[in-house]
Amino acid sequence: MVGSVNKVILVGNLGRDPEIKTFQNGGRLCNLSVATSESWKDKSTDEWRDRTEWHRVVITNDRLIDTAQRLRKGMKVYVEGQIETRKYQDRSGRDAYTTEIVLRPFRGELKPLESTSDRPPAGTPEDYDHQSTGREPGMDDDEIPF
Numbered sequence: 001m002v003g004s005v006n007k008v009i010l011v012g013n014l015g016r017d018p019e020i021k022t023f024q025n026g027g028r029l030c031n032l033s034v035a036t037s038e039s040w041k042d043k044s045t046d047e048w049r050d051r052t053e054w055h056r057v058v059i060t061n062d063r064l065i066d067t068a069q070r071l072r073k074g075m076k077v078y079v080e081g082q083i084e085t086r087k088y089q090d091r092s093g094r095d096a097y098t099t100e101i102v103l104r105p106f107r108g109e110l111k112p113l114e115s116t117s118d119r120p121p122a123g124t125p126e127d128y129d130h131q132s133t134g135r136e137p138g139m140d141d142d143e144i145p146f
Contacts, residue, residue, distance in 0.1 A: 008101050010055055010079040011113070012036040018068040030065045032057035034079060034101075056100040057081065064103050064110045071112060080109040 015033035022028050034057055039050040057079055059065050071077065081103040090096040103110060 006082045008079075008081055008083050010034055010036055010057075010077075010101065012055070012077065012079075014071055014073050014075050014077060015054060016073050018071050020065060020069065028060075028062060028065050030059040030068045032059070032068065032071075032077075032079075034077065055079075056098065057103065058100045059103040059108070059110065061103050061105045061108055063105075064108060067110050067112070076113040078109065078111040078113055079103070082107060 012034040015035050019031040020028060021030075034055045035052050036055065037050055037052045039048060041047070042049050059068060079101060081101045083099060084102045085097055085099045087095055087097055102108070
């Protein structure tokens with residue numbers, strides 16, 4: 001008998017290029033921002049409505065970080081991981097929380113759903129010099145430590 005399952009599957013588009021960080025001990029971490037959208041026809045107004053949900057994805061699996069390096073903003077991806085809520089201190093010292101989809105070694109999957117062969121690896125300083133400074137709704141990267 002299964003006690004519980006924590007598994008999340010997303011199919012969506014990257015909101016920005018992957019952010020890959022390398023630590024002094026050689027460990028790596030990759031952050032993705034994935035948007036999922038839905039559309040429906042409002043029965044009362046007969047107008048089309050849509051809603052976009054933004055998901056933070058954190059990858060600690062080296063094999064999947066290598067895959068993420070080939071991804072770019074706007075690409076459609078398949079993500080499979082676990083949902084986790086993390087507590088941290090914001091700039092004013094108050095407790096704050098963030099919910100993320102986490103891909104750990106042996107517990108996640110990341111697949112591009114379009115070709116990455118024409119794209120250079122993400123994560124080089126030159127890539128970030130030319131990025132848009134736009135932010136997803138409700139996300140302030142400066143307040144959430146990674």
